[in-house]
Amino acid sequence: MDVDVFVAAHRQEWDRLAQLLRRGRRLSGAETDELVSLYQRTATHLSQLQSWAPDPAVVNRLTTLVARARSVVVGTRRATWRDALHYFTAGFPAACYRTRAWWVPTALVFILATAGIGAWIAGSPEVQASIGAPDELREMTRPGGGYESYYSSSPAAAFSFQVWTNNMVVAGISLTLGVFLGIPVLWVLLQNAMNVGTGVGLMAAADRLDVFLGLILPHGLLELTAVFIAAGVGLRLGWTVIDPGRLTRGAALAREGRAALGMVIGLTLILLISGLIEGLVTPSSLPTWARIGIGVAVETAFLAYVLILGRRAVRAGETGDVTAGDREDELPVAA
Structure with missing residues (x-):
């Protein structure tokens, strides 16, 4: 032309x-x-x-x-309560369900990497010594020590807010910086796997792994699921740069980018719930089985929400993108 x-x-x-x-x-x-x-x-x-x-x-x-x-x-259109209802019953679960091929493998690799790091640290006194002095490690892993006192170090409301904001930063990095071929997302996942794996390894070496799992599982199940979803969406966005499919690269990135940013609201709510559990349930006097049971129940409810409502919405044509009326016009053009 x-x-x-x-x-x-x-x-x-x-x-x-x-x-x-x-x-x-x-x-x-x-x-x-x-x-x-x-x-x-x-x-x-x-x-x-x-x-x-x-x-x-x-x-x-x-x-x-x-x-x-x-x-x-x-003309202009104002958001209504119907839009919010549609988002939480169709848009958000559809976006989570549609990207399950990315975040489910991400979760499995993360779990395996965390377990591997934990086993490596637990079985190697040399690695433990490189993490901290013996007195410091004993202080961290003893009953009432660093790992246990962390969850009651601040008032519940302030602690929940702090946890929520920290997790939102992690999710935000994954959602927004995934476009850089997913490299920042992989770095965030590696850092989190190392942090959790270190706790697993040190507490296992002190024969207190059950205590550690009792502290991390109540909130960690939902929290890590939200992080995995954000990471999966970010990795998908990064892959779109490499392989945009049948769309032009710009159009494909626009669609996936809108879906990624649209997930911010849903993930914010999910991470808020996990933050409240971490601030209120994890340090509570409830028995370990009850605290873990709450975490498992909330995680099960969320996965059912994604798999049932999400599957139904995707079958109905929902992608998690904004409505057709809010997208830019894309008219077919003969090549």
């Missing part, structure tokens, strides 16, 4: 559309019909340019024109 010839052929249409979009201008019925027609044609021109000859200056101008025209033609 010769961009200059294309621009010359359609410039008058674009100028006329810009004229009709001037603020404060009241349009007649005929002018409104003309605006809709020009909007549709300009959207087609934009698709053609993006597919054949993506000249930045022309594409930027048409993108702005199409966006302005769309806001006039379609």
Whole structure:
């Protein structure tokens, strides 16, 4: 395509559309019909340019024109309680279910890596010595020591908020930086596996692994599931850069990026629940079986929510992306 010839052929249409979009201008019925027609044609021109000859200056101008025209033609829409209900009953579980092929293997690899690190530390006095002095390790692993006192080191509300914000940073890094080929996501997972594996190894070496699991499982099941989902979505986003499928790379990244950012609200709520469990249930005086039982019940409920509602929503065509009315226009163009 010769961009200059294309621009010359359609410039008058674009100028006329810009004229009709001037603020404060009241349009007649005929002018409104003309605006809709020009909007549709300009959207087609934009698709053609993006597919054949993506000249930045022309594409930027048409993108702005199409966006302005769309806001006039379609109008603005306010979010309602129905949107929130749809998000939590269809959008969010569908996004989790659709990415299960990424976060389920991520969870399995994480568990194996954590167990391997823990076994390595527990069976090697040399590795333990590199982590800390004997007195420091005894202080960390003794009854009432560092690992146990950590969960009651602050008031429950403040501790829950601190845990929640820390976990949101981890999830946010995975969701937003996954586009860099997933490398930041893998780094975050490795750091978390090393931290958890170190606790497993040191407490196992002190013959107190049961105590450690009783402290981490009540909240850790849901918390780590949320982290795995965020990591899986981030890795999927990174893979989209490599293999966008049948869509253009820009369109594929836009779709997956919107779905990833859309999961922030749902994961924020899930991590808030796990933070409340960590602040209120984990350090409580409940017996270990009761604390772990609460964690297992909440985790089971969440997985059922994802697998049942998510599967149903995906079968109904839900992807976790924003609604069709809120997406940019993508008209088919013959190659």
